[in-house]
Amino acid sequence: MRTFPCVWVPPGGHVEPGETLQKALLRELSEETGLSFSEESVKISNLGLWESVFPPILSMGLPVRHHVIVYFLAQAQEDHQTLKGRLKLCHEETDASTWLDEHIVAEVAQSDDFGQSRKVPQRYFKATVVENSQPVEKNLPLSILMSSLPPAEGNVDIERLSTGTKFALRCWLKSLYSPSTSGSLPTGDSSEGAFHMITNAGHQPVKSPFWAN
Numbered sequence: 001m002r003t004f005p006c007v008w009v010p011p012g013g014h015v016e017p018g019e020t021l022q023k024a025l026l027r028e029l030s031e032e033t034g035l036s037f038s039e040e041s042v043k044i045s046n047l048g049l050w051e052s053v054f055p056p057i058l059s060m061g062l063p064v065r066h067h068v069i070v071y072f073l074a075q076a077q078e079d080h081q082t083l084k085g086r087l088k089l090c091h092e093e094t095d096a097s098t099w100l101d102e103h104i105v106a107e108v109a110q111s112d113d114f115g116q117s118r119k120v121p122q123r124y125f126k127a128t129v130v131e132n133s134q135p136v137e138k139n140l141p142l143s144i145l146m147s148s149l150p151p152a153e154g155n156v157d158i159e160r161l162s163t164g165t166k167f168a169l170r171c172w173l174k175s176l177y178s179p180s181t182s183g184s185l186p187t188g189d190s191s192e193g194a195f196h197m198i199t200n201a202g203h204q205p206v207k208s209p210f211w212a213n
Helices: 021-033 081-086 102-109 165-172 191-201
Strands: 042-054 063-078 096-099 125-133 134-141 210-212
Touching: 021 063, 063 165, 096 191, 102 165, 102 191
Parallel strands: none
Antiparallel strands: 042 063, 096 125, 096 210, 125 134
């Protein structure tokens, strides 16, 4: 996202005067991704609240931005392949985009803020990267999304996930499953519990959140 260079975040932005949170969500989604929905055509639920400052550590300077972020889960009727075909990134605001299934999200959610708590073999995720004003499909190292803070020392940022986005991914992961009534997986009461449900059950990816850089 150009507003936060090198940082992967979900589509979003400020609420305009007189605008509801739901209308702001749908407007920002349309402006940044080209995916347009009416309030009736998409199911919107609240994931959580996050207080954000940027830069995220004092070694990079005093905070110049302070936000209270409301993370929403928006569920469309189309599958992610159909939505991906409709995707038209706003190149003035975004440099890249990706869709993540719950297996990748589970790996990301288990890492610490510096991406060092889970030593796993290097994996890759597919992303659409804008190069010379043209979208290019690439495989990027998953380690990019494992880290949500720049190095503790120094004043140089790195390509990473935002701390709030990692929080939102953990919330999404815990909300994936409804209570078990017919053999389905139970609701995860923690990201660790949801992680074990996914990995132990060998559950196939059926849901996929969208994030932009």
